[in-house]
Amino acid sequence: MNKTKTLLFTALALGLSHQVLAQDLTVKMTDLQTGKPVGTIELSQNKYGVVFTPELADLTPGMHGFHIHQNASCASSEKDGKVVLGGAAGGHYDPEHTNKHGFPWTDDNHKGDLPALFVSANGLATNPVLAPRLTLKELKGHAIMIHAGGDNHSDMPKALGGGGARVACGVIQ
Helix, strand or coil: CCHHHHHHHHHHHHHHHHHHHCCCEEEEEEECCCCCEEEEEEEEEECCEEEEEEEECCCCCEEECEEEECCCCCCCEEECCEEECCHHHCCECCCCCCCCCCCCCCCCCCCCECCCEEECCCCCECCCEEECCCCHHHHCCCEEEEECCCCCCCCCCCHHHHCCCEEEEEECC
16 A cells, blocks of 8 residues: 555544544433423534534523533432432532532533523524533533522522523433
8 A cells, every 4th residue: 555545544434433522412311390302402522622513402491500420310309308300310410519609611610510501482492502611522421400580690699500400402422
């Protein structure tokens, strides 16, 4: 085989392996109250971070807290004698153990803090958001959570941005 063919095959093999590594992920989201599907979120890597592109329906209109949670589970758990929907997902993804809620683009807070998710008046969420500190590779084995209320990206006046109850969840595989 001549050098030109060898270089061509090598470039092709490297290009294909890169495509496999950078493959988009699709996460099926479920309403935690009813157990019914509410749509999907596509995760794609680009040079700026991970883009979350929702195709969701039947959600309450308005702004919602939107986070990556530590565990790959959407099951309920019990805390202080009460059932917590989606509680098995654990807390926000925080590999640096900052124990602090904040903006998606700052470095001194949970890495799983995402931009708020907007749901239109007809219950649809289709606006993509960017998480600049995340990579697709590190997201596998975690959960995506949508909360009932908005997110002020702070622990004040309420912890974890004030998003409140967990309303929809999906496991990233």
